[in-house]
Amino acid sequence: METVLLTGFSPFGGETVNPSYEAAKRLQGKWVHGYQVVAEELPTAFGRSLERLWQLIDYHQPRIVICAGQAGGRDSVSIERVALNIIDARIPDNEGQQPIDTPVVEGGPAAYWSSLPVKAIVKRIREEGIPAHVSHTAGTFVCNHVFYGLMHRLQQEKGVRGGFIHIPFSPEQAVHHPGQPSMHLDLIVRALEVAIETTIRTEEDIREAGGTIS
Amino acid sequence: METVLLTGFSPFGGETVNPSYEAAKRLQGKWVHGYQVVAEELPTAFGRSLERLWQLIDYHQPRIVICAGQAGGRDSVSIERVALNIIDARIPDNEGQQPIDTPVVEGGPAAYWSSLPVKAIVKRIREEGIPAHVSHTAGTFVCNHVFYGLMHRLQQEKGVRGGFIHIPFSPEQAVHHPGQPSMHLDLIVRALEVAIETTIRTEEDIREAGGTIS
């Protein structure tokens, strides 16, 4: 049996839910092309999030790791392409820490690429009628921290692929954020499932324009 | 038996569907607090849309008329408050007409207010976890044209209330409009149903801040 580890985060920034974990847990235990999904929650805290992720990798020995996080203000599913070795917190995390301009991994390279087939995933999610795009910045808060830490760890895990997906506010959240777009949880769940399926079935990513001019 | 007339539009501007009619038809025949919903499609064309709406009012003799239209680019359900006596078409309608700076009704007043309880509707839709707001402009295309024509007609229909609701792109449409927000059709359908319910149950609108500074 092969495992896909799918994580979401705990609520932060005054929210009472985090749609990333709400979506992830709806895929808990699901079989996708012979792989089983294990859904877990990470704390939205710099230190403990990564510690927890690494424990989960040790324990579940997954072949694929997808971490999902909430990106309030975005209008579509963002398949992140690159993780940066920087923490620059605009607000404190859930434990009150607000590090500024420190690396995620001391001495690590400036960035790691996602090892998910990002272009193929975007294409397939769109084919399902769900807005999606490749993103070139995962921010500089706990999401990017976890993403960088994941990719750093996976350098030593032969054959294990991983990456990060940002999702919009849920409609319930957007009620309290006038002017912000949102996405129905059903679509998020389906997008995550498609991302898993596509990763399993795609060895080599496709080439298709997905960039931005600036 | 009392009737609620709920209209949506035909697709326009290169789209193959119009979520306003897709949503409306899912409420066709539904009973809401003793009223039955009749869902109809209006053509996205200046002349014929209003002609058709007036025929439908003659035929169905509704107590409530709610017209819904697609507002690509908006992120939440917009309960329109005011219809303007102007047509100023940025693109041609479905019959190739593009009138500029002509009134909807020659000699009519500059504007009509919606006679729906707009504030109560916004409040109730939000309570369902669906983003909604009061809007003070329905544009100057076929939507506003129909809205103004409806309210003009209702001046002579004692006790019949009516108004207009703009809805975002569907997710399927937004796939082809990168950077534009969208809303799941289930939420649109529910929002329209709540609007109907709230209109039936609310004689006098509530007072609650819903304005904009500019």
Add this chain to the structure above:
Amino acid sequence: METVLLTGFSPFGGETVNPSYEAAKRLQGKWVHGYQVVAEELPTAFGRSLERLWQLIDYHQPRIVICAGQAGGRDSVSIERVALNIIDARIPDNEGQQPIDTPVVEGGPAAYWSSLPVKAIVKRIREEGIPAHVSHTAGTFVCNHVFYGLMHRLQQEKGVRGGFIHIPFSPEQAVHHPGQPSMHLDLIVRALEVAIETTIRTEEDIREAGGTIS
């Protein structure tokens, strides 16, 4: 000698300047095609703003009245086309008043059109290389209140034309509003001057698409 009355507002909403009056006063005393500009400041307060405007009209007996106001969040000069008979304050005014859903003029019509040549003004401002557009909502705060009150008064002033222009934040303000666009004061001043010139020289507005779909 003919007079153009040009007003701006006092700062509000926590700001220390209001670019609308900053711009207006730079045109104080200026001669434009035989008309002299009188620049005055209106308080950002529901009651007193309109009282003051009406006094200024009594005193200066202007042929043209242009009221300018700040519209934080807009990216270009907005020539307002229509004033609504509604106050719906999202925040308190400078005197702590926050009326909700009350008319500007009890018993007045739902709306008045600007009597400025709005399309010609937009065209000429753009020809100067300054972004501008026709707007169909002036909000529901003090700006719209003054605009409606002005147009109500001008119904009785034969041959006097008037209207409202919204302007973006100044760059200095936008420094404190990350993610909000801004416009250099020199461009605002020039846009207001062009609006005055164009109004003087244009009896009949041009017809040119300037509308919005929604």
Add this chain to the structure above:
Amino acid sequence: METVLLTGFSPFGGETVNPSYEAAKRLQGKWVHGYQVVAEELPTAFGRSLERLWQLIDYHQPRIVICAGQAGGRDSVSIERVALNIIDARIPDNEGQQPIDTPVVEGGPAAYWSSLPVKAIVKRIREEGIPAHVSHTAGTFVCNHVFYGLMHRLQQEKGVRGGFIHIPFSPEQAVHHPGQPSMHLDLIVRALEVAIETTIRTEEDIREAGGTIS
């Protein structure tokens, strides 16, 4: 005499000017704290832009290199923090090339950090009343290509610092891009000058929150 090399780009994407070079050339020959500015234009073309930049570095032997580029749609001056080793062109460059998913430098690291004091620059530009922010993505078109190529080259140039600054559309351009923000060229010129000054005077960047949550 020490030299600052300041580059802008040629117009692209259907524009007739590029404000990045318009701004740069207004600083040509200017002395800033004992350094002289040399302003040069780079072609908006993948191959030749970097070739030209490297020639200019050979020729001028600058101590500081700042490349500026136009970022249509952004509302403030963006001090770029990181260059990615990827080209993913959404539109063809000025020579018709549209590479997709190829590295800027074969075998190079995923990313390089700017060696400008980005936080200090943002702080100082804001103090001048000009909106500015740290950006974590320079896109995947020619701007990022030049930025990455610059930082790659500077790995071998001891003591030479460099980076990239994105600027908004000029107002003249935004006239043709309704809904897009813009910035007056005088502010861009001043922002670039402040960036140069601050780089000269700042050995060690300050620490101040400048990150994004996502």
